[in-house]
Amino acid sequence: MPDSRGTSAPVQRREIGAWAFFDFANSGYTTVVLTTIYSTYFVAVIGAGMEAAQPGSATFAWTLSIGAANLLVLLCGPVIGAIADRRASKKRFLLLSTTLCVGSTALLALAGPDQLQFAVVCLIVSTIAFSIGENLIAAFLPEIATSDNMGRISGYGWSLGYFGGLLTLSACLAYINWAEARDMAATHYVPVCLFITALIFAVTASPTFIWLRERATPMPSAPNLSYVRAGLDRVVLTLREATHLPDLFRFLLCLTLFQSGVATVVVVAAIYAQQVAGFDSQQLIVLIMVVNLTAAIGAFAFGQAQDRFGSVVSLRAALLIWIAAIFVTQGVDSAGGVWLAGNLMGLAMGATQAGGRALVGQLTPHSRNGEIFGLWGLANRAAAIIGPVSYGLIIDATSGDYRFALYSTLAFFVVGLILLGTISEQRGRAAALLDEQAT
Template identity: 65%
Template sequence: MPEPSGRAREIWAWACYDLANSGYTTVVLTTIYSAYFVAVVAGALPGGVGTLLWTVAVAIANGCVLISAPVVGAVADHLACKKCFLLISTIACVLSTAALAVVGPGQVLPAMLLVTLSAIAFASGENLIAAFLPEIATRDRMGRVSGYGWGLGYVGGLLTLGACLGYIAWARGRGYDAPHYVPVTLLLTATVFALAAAPTFIWLRERARPRHLPGRAAYIRIGLQRVRDTLAHAARLPDLFRFLGCLVLFQSGVATVVVIAAIYAQQVMGFDSQQLIVLVMVVNLTAAIGAFGFGFAQDRFGSVPSLAVALLVWVAAIGVTWFARTPAEVWLAGNLMGLAMGATQAGGRALIGRFTPESRSAEFFGLWGLANRTAAIIGPLSYGAISGLSGGNHRLALLSTLCFFVAGLILLFSVNEARGEAAAGGR
């Protein structure tokens, strides 16, 4: 059954935010700036230290969001101001990303500070936009709508990377080096983010109604109380909390791949910037295919079986990466990761939506964000610590990533999807 025209436009506007913020993830966290930070900004430091500092900056950001997300989500529900909070986080991410353009080689602390600030803003916005999903899609369509958003997001990452690649090719053809062209790619990324997010703020509606209380402290108190209430009633939503634990495990692996992939390809496999960008552009295409295809598969076959298949693909992809010695093997692993990443990202968000009571969407998606942020601390830090302690042995560090996917797959089979949906509808 087709969506009404007004709702279809709203879904498109909602998905535009995935298109907008994916450029930040792709350029800053995954491809260009992560490798630039290790090789140039922190290039004078001993082997493995640059990778460790990069993972520390990302971990600090995710630690801040881990603490704040459930409260922000609960307050956003109570004040009916998800859209306002989303605007604030968007502006903060755009400005701090642009500010990274003025940080030069050797300026490690300013770079870490701005990466941390931008990552906090990005992750907060990711939580808030996800909280709109139960408002714009029925439970039986959440999988495909979530997949549509993730798929469009990968297209956005592809377009942003394409613009960056075009500029890098032009700059290198004229003899410019990375300290010249990387800052320009950051400005491009910030601009695309701001422009592509505009439809979200024009057409996406805030349907919740505010419940006013006297004084700002009362709102914070209500936010904290709602989070405590959510955690206290964990026994009534066992499948939601079991899946959140599963999410922490496999997202630890996903988060590691996101922030380490470019560093691994450059430091271990010897890829240069252009090779890396072309690889990630192709991987974004396969990730879009994975997200779109998985959305329909999830609605047709169920979330748990579909996610299990995606996690098996992740295990295979990490195994291929560990054994890879040639560029062709890296390309195979990268495209397997793309398919799996699109599937797990879309599937995890949609399943949380199905397990979420509609009246507490921002609060429960705050818990989803908490799980993601916990994973984004544990996974990359595990990798960074092993790499740092082993003097830069990336293949050894990769084994920790494989363990996260295997453990997540095992825990996933304890989640009862039908029971989880019934609990959410009855609460």
């Protein structure tokens, strides 16, 4: 299928592995910085002063920082994707975003207690760089996969990614155990964990840049028209032509809804377990390590199911698991309840993340991979603003009522499930093919 990939060069197993290994590499950032170690450190140490003055305010500052970063990505992600399509430079942009994420993660380690402004700046920069890289690596998927195996390859990447998060967490846990045995405080070992995360990201991302090929070819631009302007024009044109790809754009809206719930869980799960169930740092890390294994199983299993039973059916099952997990979390009154809810969430998270990316790939005209996956990133970034910020606002307004705030998370999954029922894979694939032929 040479047209879909921009070149007739065959895709080798090594290249698919190199693509999937980027998920392995960048998952340490999500797991350590956004989910487990740094999120709780930010609330308990970086924002300790404001938290003491008003309970819930540090959690609100955390979610607001994540929201601000994702707002910036929402604005620039599709344009960067369109520019990368025109210049056939997804790999170059990916290298730049990876370097920036690694560097700003290391800089986070220099933020000490009550240095909130510096921490927020580094957090926003690293989140922007991480998110742009996530968009760009996803845009390679339709170039290395076909509609018959896209679910499996996407699931393989997400599954491998959870093992990457597990590796980084294991290294951090080993260091934390060593440090605590010597009576070292979190102000010592958390910065070291950030350095460990940055180092593992840099090293394990290298196979992607060695073996993954850029198969796209540059597109001609009008004289005196900059790539930025050309990228903006292409995004505007795509949005105007949304009626030609109704199932794709309806799914992007659906994805925004349920990913708002997922994004909330990612950035507040550790805080919730600490504040509501009293988990300490080591308990949190062990919990997230096990949940990563569950998520890897979910991503792999649902990737197989997606190719066999269809993306919509598989995603519907995953969203039902999410809804069940939120109900369990609402009633948590013991460590056992947290473990049950956490593993249900892990199973569903692997399924929804892998399944959502694969379905977008199936509904996307191949000549617009970077551009559409920029919009996919836009949907994810909008979700990362809407979900955590709405949760944080409720927390702030209710002076720290974490259980009540979960109702907003539940609503995102329920409405997303309803909208998913209006999407047809077969119709969407046919529309993508017609759009490709007309380009």
